[in-house]
Amino acid sequence: MAVIKKERKPKPDANTTRIQDPEGTRRNILEIASKEFALNGLSGARIDEIAARTRFSKRMIYYYFGDKEGLYLRALENAYRQVREGEAQLDIEGLPPVAALTRLVEFTFDHHHRHEEFIRMVMIENIHHGQYLEQSNAIRELNVTAIDHISRIYSRGVEEGVFRPGLDAVELHWQISALCFFNVSNRTTFSMIFGRDFGAPAQLERLKRNSVEMLLRFVAKDEAPAER
Amino acid sequence: MAVIKKERKPKPDANTTRIQDPEGTRRNILEIASKEFALNGLSGARIDEIAARTRFSKRMIYYYFGDKEGLYLRALENAYRQVREGEAQLDIEGLPPVAALTRLVEFTFDHHHRHEEFIRMVMIENIHHGQYLEQSNAIRELNVTAIDHISRIYSRGVEEGVFRPGLDAVELHWQISALCFFNVSNRTTFSMIFGRDFGAPAQLERLKRNSVEMLLRFVAKDEAPAER
DNA sequence: AGTTATGTACGAACTGGTTCGTTCACGACA
DNA sequence: TGTCGTGAACGAACCAGTTCGTACATAACT
Secondary structure (H helix, E strand, O other): OOOOOOOOOOOOOOOOOOOHHHHHHHHHHHHHHHHHHHHHHHHHHHHHHHHHHOOOHHHHHHHOOOOHHHHHHHHHHHHHHHHHHHHOOOOOOOOOHHHHHHHHHHHHHHHHHHHHHHHHHHHHHOOOOOOOOOOHHOOOOOOOOHHHHHHHHHHHHHHHHOOOOOOHHHHHHHHHHHHHHHHHHHHHHHHHHHOOOOOHHHHHHHHHHHHHHHHHHHHEOOOOOOOO | OOOOOOOOOOOOOOOOOHHHHHHHHHHHHHHHHHHHHHHHHHHHHHHHHHHHHHOOOOHHHHHHOOOOOHHHHHHHHHHHHHHHHHHHOOOOOOOOHHHHHHHHHHHHHHHHHOOHHHHHHHHHHHHHOOOHHHHHHHHHHHHHHHHHHHHHHHHHHHHHHOOOOOOOOOHHHHHHHHHHHHHOOOHHHHHHHHOOOOOOOOHHHHHHHHHHHHHHHHHOOOOOOOOO
16 A cells, blocks of 8 residues: 655665665564574564664564564565575486486485575474465465476376376475475484484485485386285 | 452362372373473463463462473473373284384374374474473483384394395384374475365375385385486 | 462563654755 | 755664462361
8 A cells, every 4th residue: 555656765776885775674684583483483582682683673673574473474485485496406407207306306305404494494384383374475386386396207207117107296295305304304303312313414315315215216117015 | 459359269068089189180280281382382382371271270380390391391201101102002013024014104104193292292392402302311211112113024024035134224213204294294384385185084095105105115125226 | 287289369570562762865955 | 065854764762461480378188
């Protein structure tokens, strides 16, 4: 409803000595807030603490984000956007199906591992029953393309006769996600309970290789070892 | 400040038998607290809210559990204990390796599904970097036996020549856990993002079958479709 | 009687959100 | 070129509601 007629900024190019930098302010606040929310959860995070860590005052948080939940929602969207953008880095065009799937799983594994903050935000959001994800129409758009990769790889694999038909791309994505997500999300408790560092490089390599193998064997054309 | 006349509860009257039941009080409090913590997390849960839902007053919580974190710790231990006890139900003795593994995965899948509260507590605890699990020496003891099943099945499978050697029981357990845990922990966001109800019975059956197949194919003796 | 168990009222600290006023860049204009 | 009006950007202090934890009184049991 706010019709902007001011147009106070005459020259968008004039970034000579901008002392006032609303976009930068927003970014700085969001960056800090993302860390705090990922670390402490929605109710655990403290607005005063976030403010203290930014270069600005609490007033600015409310000025730009309205309230705590608004800030959290933006942090959530921010996390999804960052990760989805990172996924665009993956290039599997031209690779034969098996190599492509291998690379996809390895990439996903590493990618999740690099973005623990995102993993934590997703966990937190699940704790909240997706209450905030639901409010964000921005996030869903980002994700429709998430199964594109696996979908294309799988189709090609079936066409070429190396993958068995009848499988579902979304379910394959689900399986890859499960293996890669769990590795980050539950590493702490798993390591504690079994007295073994599941974050150690060598161990991670093993888990990654296992994940790749699981997927490859699952989609492979040859018969399953046991028919139920 | 309005001085409110103390309206003491009318005496319980002719209560012949035990009116004081410390163990029952503890149990009642712990039961309610477990639900609240699983629902709202440590910082999200409210002591007053927990007290209101019990048959007792907030005073009793502090009397029996010391403070909020003490109560949370007990709730966490309670969740682990309940689930581990449930796992003892599984009987795979005498089954051939493939059938045993099948049943183990199916059971784990269903068991996790039935104990969402436990799943949520584990998620919450991971958010806290296992800070409270660390304090509990009771929990670790419960879990050393958790890999016993998979370990025995796998050994037997290798001996009988149906499973390939060189795999690690703890890693197998890790893989089974990943698939089964994720199904509960991330169902909400996953369903939202892909616009598909991953909690629907038919869908669950598919996911369960996929999980079983993944494990069976992973341990199967036959060669992998792709050697890296 | 003395110990255990329980409820009620309350306080100190915390926390999300607001109020009010100041600073600063920028352009109009003398 | 210097001054001044204007609105966006921002900070310190404050407010009202919340929340953990406790003091005190009292009932029940041994």
